[in-house]
Amino acid sequence: MGKRQDNRDEKRKLIVDSARRLMQARATSDFSMRTLADVAGVSSATPYSLFGSKQAVIAAVMDTDFDNFTSALSAKPVIGLDIFFHMVDITVELFAANPGYYKKGALAIQAASDKALASHFGLPRHGLLRDFVRDAIQRGDINHRINADSFALTLGHQFYGWIQAWANGDIKLDDLSNRAKYGMSMALAAAATADVRDALMVQLLNFQDALPEAGAMAAIQTTAAMTTSANKKTTTNLSNNNSVKEALG
Amino acid sequence: MGKRQDNRDEKRKLIVDSARRLMQARATSDFSMRTLADVAGVSSATPYSLFGSKQAVIAAVMDTDFDNFTSALSAKPVIGLDIFFHMVDITVELFAANPGYYKKGALAIQAASDKALASHFGLPRHGLLRDFVRDAIQRGDINHRINADSFALTLGHQFYGWIQAWANGDIKLDDLSNRAKYGMSMALAAAATADVRDALMVQLLNFQDALPEAGAMAAIQTTAAMTTSANKKTTTNLSNNNSVKEALG
C-alpha cells in the first residue's frame, strides 16, 4: 500500500464527497469539473488524473450509493415475487428524498460515452435482480425454462429506461413507479407459472389503471415538438457558480 | 406563403440535407455545427436561427426518415402478431444499411435536453404501435382489458431502450434484434389471449436461446469498469474536419 496509494485514495474520497455535495446542492443544475475542483480544493487536473472523466466521478459517487439501496431493500422482509415491486418502491423512495441528486446521476450515466460506466449503475442491480429471479425459479414461481440472466436483464433494462425518462423530466416519480411495476408485472406474468399468473394479471391491471393516459402525454409532447423554431430566446444565463461554492464552503 | 417563407423552407431543407450527408459520412464521428454550417454554405448562426439547436437539426433529419420506415414496413404484408416482430426486422435492416447514421441519430435524441425532441423519434412509432395493438385487440389476439396506449408505450419504450444500447455500442445489431423480440414476445405473451399465448411462449424461448450469455456481457463490462483510472491517454485527436468537408464538396 504505502503512503502514495493512501494519499491517492484519500483524495479520491475527497473528490467523491465534494461531488456528492455538489450534486445534492439544489437550485443549480450546473456541476462543472472546474467548480468540483474548486470545492474539493484541488487542481482542475486532479479529478482527471484520478478518475479520468466527469462520468467516472459521478459513477464513483453512485457506487458508494449502492449500499443505501441494498440496506433499504433488506430492511423489510418481503416474500415471493413482491420483492420485484419492492425494489421499485425503494428506488422511488430514495429518488423522492433526493431528486436532483439522482437525476444528475442518471443523466450522467446516460450520457456516458464510456460504455463501462453505464454498468456501474446497472451491474450491481443486475446481480441482485438475477438472484431474485433465480430464487423465484427455485420456488416454482417462475417457469424453469426461463433463463434467469436474460430475464433479469430485460427486467432491469426496462426499469432503467423509466428511470431515464424520469431523469429527463418526461414522467413524474409516481409514473415511474407505476410504469416500472406495470412492465414488471407484465414480464413476470409471462414468465410465471400458472399458479401465480392470475394474481400478477390482477396487479397488472391495477397498475394500468394508475397510469396516466399515454395519449395525453403524447399530445403534450407533440405540441411541444411542433415548435420547431427557436422559441427559447429567454437568456437562461442564471447559473451562478459562486453561490454554490460559498454555500458549500 | 410569400418568398420569405419559401427561402426559409429552402434553407431548412438545405441544412437538413447537409446534416444527413454529414451524418452518413463514415470515418468521422464528429458532426459539429461549425462543419455543418460550412458544408451547407451558411453562417454558423443560421442553423440556430432555423432550428434552435443541434438536436433539433438531427430530429428534423430523423423526421424525414420516418417515411423510409413506414414504406419498408408496409412493403410486405404481415398477418397477426407477427407485425410486432416485423417492425423489429425492418428497423434492424435500416440500421444495418446505415449504422453510423442511425447511431448518431439515436445518440443525439438520447442526449436531448429538450424533452420535445425525444418524441420526434418515438412518437410516430408510438402511433404505429398503438394502432397495431388496437388491431390485435379487435382480432382477439390481445386481451381486451389491456389498454392499447399503455401497452404500446411499454413495447416501444423497451425497444427504444435496446436501440440506445446498440447506439452506445453495448450490444450488436443481432442482439438488438433478439433482445427486442424477446422483450416483445414476453409482453405479448402476458397480454395475449389464451389461444395465442403458447405460440408466443415458444417464440420467446427461441429468442432466449439466440441471446448471448448475459453473464458474459456483464463480465466484460465489469472488467472494463474496474479500470477506474485514466488509461486512455492515447491522444484521440484524429478528427479531421477538412477531409469530411472536402469529401462532401
Place this chain on the structure above:
DNA sequence: AGCCTTATTGAAACGCGTCTTAATTTAACT
C-alpha cells in the same frame, strides 16, 4: 541525507454547443 521517480499543480489551450451583437442583405409594403 540525498537522489530519483512519480503525482500534483497551475495555466493555458482545444473543440465543442450555443448565444450575442452589429452590420448587411433581402423581402414586403406604400
Place this chain on the structure above:
DNA sequence: AGTTAAATTAAGACGCGTTTCAATAAGGCT
C-alpha cells in the same frame, strides 16, 4: 422607387469537458 421590417451574416464570446505541459511537490529508495 424608397422605406421599413425581417432574416442572415461574420466574428467573437461564454462555459463546458478535456488535454497538454512545464514547474513543483512529495513519497520511495539507497
